[in-house]
Structure formats: C-alpha cells, structure tokens
Amino acid sequence: MSAPTGGTMRPRFHFSVPDNWKNDPQRPIYLDGEYHYYYLYNGDYLAGGIGTSWRHATTRDHVTFVDHGVAIEKFTNSNGDCWSGSLVVDTHNTSGLGAGSVIALVTQAAVDRVPEGQQAQYLWYSTDRGRTFRPGFDEPVLAESDIADFRDPKVIWDDHRQRWFMALAEGDRLGFYSSLDLADWRRVGEFARDDLGLLECPDLFQMTADDGSATWILGVSANAKHRGLPATYAYWSGAFDGSAFVPDADEPRWLDWGFDFYGAVTYPHHDAAGEVDASLRHVIGWANFWDYPHNTPTIVSDGYNGDDMIVRDLRLVHDSAGFRLTSVPTAALESYTTRTHQLGDIEVDGSADIAIRSAAYDLSCAISLTTDVIDVGVEVCRAEGGSRFVSAGLDISTNQAYLDRALTANPTRGRTHAPLDTTRGTTIALRLLVDRTSVELFIGDGQSVQSHRVFPLDGDDGIRLYARGGAAVFRGLTIRELSVPSETRA
Template sequence: MRPEFHFSVPDNWKNDPQRPIFVDGEYHYYYLYNADYLAGGIGTSWRRATTRDHVSFVDHGVAVEKFTNGNGDCWSGSLVIDTEDTAGFGRGAVVAVVTQARVDQVPEGGQAQYIWYSTDGGRSFRPGANDPVLADPERTEFRDPKVIWDSSRDRWFMALAEGDRLGFYASPDLATWTRVGEYARGDLGLLECPDIFEMTADDGSSRWVLGVSANAKHRGLPATYAYWTGAFDGSRFLPDAHEPRWLDWGFDFYGAVTYPHHDASGEEDASLRHVIGWANFWDYPHNTPTLVTDGYNGDDMIVRDLRLVREYDGYALAATPTAALTGYATRTHRLGDVEVDGDLDLGIRASAYDLSCEIQWNTEAADHTGDIGFEVCRAVGGSRFVAAGLNLSGPHAYLDRTLTVNPTRGRTQAAFDPSTGRVGIRLLVDRTSVELFVDNGRSVQSHRVFPAPGDDGIRLFARGATAVFRDVTISELSVPPTPRA
C-alpha cells in the first residue's frame, strides 16, 4: 500500500516535516524519524532526503541523531544557512535550531531550543552547545522554532509555538535571543509548527504571511495549516483580517512547512513557494495498514506550489500540485468532454493518478441545486468509495471518505462560488490518500484513506442537475524508486 508518487518514509515512522533548504542545486528535506518505532522504541531524530523537483526524493539516512547529548530527542525546528558566520561555525554553515527537553534545566517534560550545526552542507550535524539557547521554565508549551533572516533589521527572527500564542524573538547570532513580541489566539486550539515569510502577490504587491498548525475542530474548522496575510514590523504581525484562512480543509495536512522556490541561478523567486504536509493527524497516528503490508508508518501529501493571489476580500494562497508531477505520467487517458445526467462509470481502473477537468452546469436552473462530482477508490458494486464533489445548494466542495476504510470516517467541506457555472477540478488519488483541488487551488481538501485491494474504479455523477465534465484527463502516475545515496 506504499504510495506511487507521494513521499513516504523508507521504514518505521515519520511525522513532522522540517522546512527544506536549498544547497548546491538541490533541496534538502528533513523530517522527524523514529528508527525504533516497530520495536516499540520512542524518540525522533532528523532524517534527510534530497530532491530537485519536489516529486522524486533520494534518501540519505539520519542527519541529526536522537538522544545524543543528554538533552532528549530531537523535535521540530528549522534550518538556516549562516552565510555571514553570525553563529561562529564558519561561513555557509547550516545551523538548525531544534526543540529538545533537558530535565535538569527546564521542568520535567519541558521544552527548550538547542543549536545543532553542519559544516558539510547539511549532511551531518553536531550539537553546538549542551545548554539551550532559549528556555522558559514558566511555559509548558515552548517548541517548534521557525527562524528566518530579517534583512530589514539585519538580524535573525524566530516564531515559537507557546500554546495559545506564537512568541517572537530576535537574535544577532542564533545563540542569544530576546523576546520582541507575540501573536496570541485563544480560539484555535493548541498552536504548533509556526511559519512566517514575505511573498509577492499576483498584483505585484508584497505581503507577509503568518502560518501555524492549529486545531479548530471545536469551531467546525479544520485542524491543518491556518494562516493570515498582513504586515510585519519586526516585532508585531498585523493581520489583514481576524479570522485565518486555511491552506487545507481536509483531515490530513498537519505540521506543514513552506519553503522558497529557487530559479535556475539559485535565486529565490518571491512569487512562488512550496509546501509539504504530513498525511496524518494525532487523533489516529498509529492507525494504518501499511504497518502490516509495508513495514512503515509515515507519508506526506503531495508537495504543492503556492502563489499569493488577490481576491475580492483580500489576499489568499492558492495551492496546486507541484509542476513537475505531470512529468511522471506513465499512461494518459484523454476522454474529452463528457455530459453526465445521473451516474457514469468509466472503463478505467487505477490506484494512482491525477484526474483533471472543468465542470460546467446550468446556472439558469430555477432551483440551483445538484450534487456533481466523482466516486474514486470505488469497489466493484459500489459498496465502498471516496466521494469528491460540488454541492451547488451549499454551496460547497466536499471530500467524503465515509464509505471506505479510513481512520475515523467523515466528510469535510469548503465554500466555493457556483455563480459562474464552472470550476476547475484536480483530484489526486494515490493508494492511501485522496486530495481535491478546486478552482486552481483556491481550496484544497486532503484525506487519508485505505482502499481494499481492487477498490480502483472511477465514477462521474451529476444528481439533481446535468453537468458537462470538460477535457477529462486521467494521468496514471508513478515515481520510480531511487536508490539510497
């Protein structure tokens, strides 16, 4: 059941992604890894993989070992390239600021930030010091540092998850940190894995984005990546709106991190970023049949290209499957325009593919109702499937894994505007996941699913309305396995 074209850990366990860095023409991706998971062991190290196109990855093994220096195992953090040697490890050293727990300096179960460094381009790391560079004995939740270079003020800046708020810190050298502000939210559950970056929008303006993995299910909202656009002055973030937007409205896109795109010369492109998120959630982290079928537990959702777009009510991030994915098609089915009134089963069976089309419907109908979409991972006879569709009377797009094997059962939804009578759809299906992209990535929903063997049918449906599925294209996808470096 290992996915064909999504990233998965080679063995045992993975969870949180760490923000990739760009070194020597390739992206270095680190993630939390437990080599002792299947044997009942605990603790995480940082494992490294590299990619040039955000689709095909090469595994390089563990880069930051766990339980190395008495400071506990390694949790989430972030890496930077210290081009000016501010930390004293040499010009171009890769420095990681990592959360660990050290019971003799912070309360038992407490959390503090430690430095690790690499002088071989991020391939291996050593502890920079035994003492934490940032600790707070009064705070129980004190983790997941996200560090950026604040060029306007010639210093490092850190956003840190502190329960119901993000603490803001500044440093000249990655070792001495001063608290300069915070952003507090008491209505989004526990905040984790913060993110902050500046981006150029499609109208040419520049906005800051503050992101965080949040759990707002108690409000009927997602438990994925929430974000705000706004202004940042080095100590305060001023959001454009009080309510956050959500990068994914599904169940399984947690601990996500964004990272800049680099052009052929290595320069950052301020108008394009990428994002990768863990294909799981803490309500059911150990519930996966891949433990039995493939000896591992840990996938990511597809890397997505992010662009900041101006909309009628402000700025939003649009997310689409990363561009290089189309180059991994092994077989393409071009069905053209398909008119549907009721149910239509396609004569195509596949377990890993990219389905794209534009759905059109009649906006002049008196009742403006209808349920239009797809059943994928469909069993012969239709007793099991995942539904992805548009409810015109909602109006909302939805992803529903209720009628298939899945961690918790359930349906998610996200608002969309049906007034134009058409919307673009992309649907990624890959063995244990389904991802729905609506309106060029204005909304996305991602679910973890576990189809039974042979549940690989595809149905189009238009119930209560007639619809035309234009330019239906189904590309079967596979990324050839790459040897470990």
C-alpha cells in the same frame, strides 16, 4: 486495520519514509542546486521504541527524493530527543561556527531540566552541507520554565534589520524573538489567538503577489475543529515590522480543509540560477493527524508508518477579499505521467462509470453546472458494486466543495467541506490526486484543497462520475496515471 492481500500499499508518487515512522516535515533549505528536506523519524518505532531524530532526503523537483539517512541523532545526551525546528544557512558566519554552516534550531525536552521534560530550543550545526549535525552547546539557546508548550522554532533572516527572527509556538500564542548570532535570543513581541486550539509549527515569510505587492504571511498549524473549521495550516496576510505582525483580517484562511495536512511547512522556490523567485513557494504537509497517528495498515504491509501529501506550488493572489494563497500540485508532477487518457466532454445525468482502473493518478476536468443539478462529482477508490468509495464533489445546495471518505477504509469516517461559489451556469475546475494512501481534492485555481488519508482495499480502483437533480457536463476530462521510479523514492 488489516493489511491488504495484494502486497504493498506504499504510495506510487507521494513521499513516504523508508521504514518505521515519520511525522512533522521540517522546512527544506536550498544548497548546491537541490533542496534538503528533513523530517522527524523514529527508527525504533516497530520495536516499540520512542523518540524522534531528523532524517534527511534531497530533491531537485519536489517529487523525487533521495534518502540520506539520519542527520541529527536522538538521545545523544540528556537534552532528550529531537522535535521540530528549522534550519538556516549561516552565510555570513553570524554564529561563529563557520561561514556557510547549516544551523538547526531544534526543540528538545531535557530529562534533567526542572521541571523534568521542559521544552527548550537547542542549536545544532553542520559543516558538511547538511549531511550530519552535532550539538553546538550543551545548554539551550532559549528556555522558559513558565511555559509548558514552548517549541517549534521557525527562524528567518530579517534582511531589513540585519538580524535573525524566530517565531515560537507557545500554547495559544506565538512568541517572537530576535538574535544577532543564533545563540542569544531576546523576546520582541507575540501573536496570540485563543480560539484556534494549541498552536504549533509557526511560519513567517514574504511573497510577491500577483498585483506586484510584497506581502507578509504568518502561518501556523492549528486545530479549530471545535468551531467547525479545519485542523491544518491557518494563515493570515498582514504587516510585519520585525517585532509584531498585524493581520489584515481577524479570521485566518486555510491551506487545506481536509483531515490530513498537519505540521505543514513552506519554503522558497529557486530558479535555474539559484535565485529566489519571490512569487512562488512550495508547501509540504504530513499526511496524518494526532487523533489517529498509528492507525495504518502500511505497518503490516510495508513496515512503515508515515507519508506526506504532495508538494504544492503556492502563489499569492489579491482579490476582493484580500490576499489568498493558491495551492496546486507542484508542476514537475506531470513529468511522471506513465499513461494519459483524454476522455473529452462527458454529460452525466445520474451516474457514469469510467472504463479506467488505476491506483495512482491525476484526474482533472471542468464541471459545467446546469439549472437543476444539486450534487455533482467523482467517486474514486471505488469497489466493484460500489460498497466502498471516496466521493469528491460540489454540493450546490450549500455552496460547498466536499471530500467524503465515509465509505472506504480510513482512520475515521467523515466528510470535510470548503466554501465555494457554485453559482448556477458557471464552470468549476476540479482536480483529484489519488494514490494508495491518500486522496487530494483541488478546486478552481487552487482556491481550496482537501486532503484525506485513505486505505483502499485491493481492487478498489474504479471511477464513477455522478450528477444528481439534473445534468452536468464534465469538460476536458483527463486522467494521467502516475508513478515515481522506486529507486528514486525515499
């Protein structure tokens, strides 16, 4: 894919790697009033090098990030490069490596293990508040030669049982392990699924729902394309007893129904006093997918390949179908508005072009559905003449919200969709985040999200409203242009 002629394609308000390559996010931890975010980074990518290290950035509001360089180096010994894992703060020195040490459990594929490249879990630790890490042991703390896919340890403190708990991706299942010291792990259970493809990047946490109940959530990055479902973050609510997770329902819910929200991680919110708010979490996901990881013009335009979708605020809602996570752009994003256009109510029967052109903005409205309308939405990243655009809307005939990147520059053409109650006569909230390399569609109270990686060409910045089959009213249409100062972006 060719680069644009107008210079940078780096997003204005999304996280992007400073140079070369990024992929999986690692769960941020909270220390000294800020969140420490690590991600897989290949500093030799443009030169054809392989392997990933862990690069480090910090944020206080989940929008601006300050880069701190590589924290865990790759290929420091024969244990291989560093893949995904998780970090914890060892407040009570259970590991013996020092009270307050930051411990990282990391997957590495050792070249000298049998079979060669066997995946295993290694312990790294930091005594400088997560700035730099060194290996705790030469040998893995958890290894299993009979399991080929054996990676992505997610560790939490099980306060009820006063021990550490790990969920580990093992092909079509998650292995469950416990430990008292983060080094000696014992298998205690598993959670198996044979219909969601390869399971990766597990997640387990407890949240307080809007009805006041404390509920456990098990999440995983899964690929259910063969079932006509997403390849993003699947999750279940259920019961956890320290060894087993029993879901409330067999089928998972999905945090994102789009093409590009993989390897996502959630992390707790801390209030102004530093205390955990159990009713709120955040989630960050990689803005890419393994079907087309290298297909991006930012390599040519800006010398990098790797963005994240916007950090989102998660809340747990109990409804007639059980528990679900709502997902909306993190609250601080509004603080980065550079200009606001309040356009009021606009009735559309056919199409209407908006006299605002921008490459980075937050569009919101509530769409009132009439008796006859069958398809209603917004075209963004629109070229003059309409030969290229991304459409986001509501298909009333199929009761689906959709995001379609078929008619724009993108890794693979296509449309995604999410189930939606589009009862005629109702009003449905729609919100779009548009940036130089992505479009994200939020519906309702955050009940569904679809994220796409796109690469609009220079001048593809028009906006059009449309309603087919009848009229619709776009109520309270507001466009907020957004930008994060470049000196604070990682």
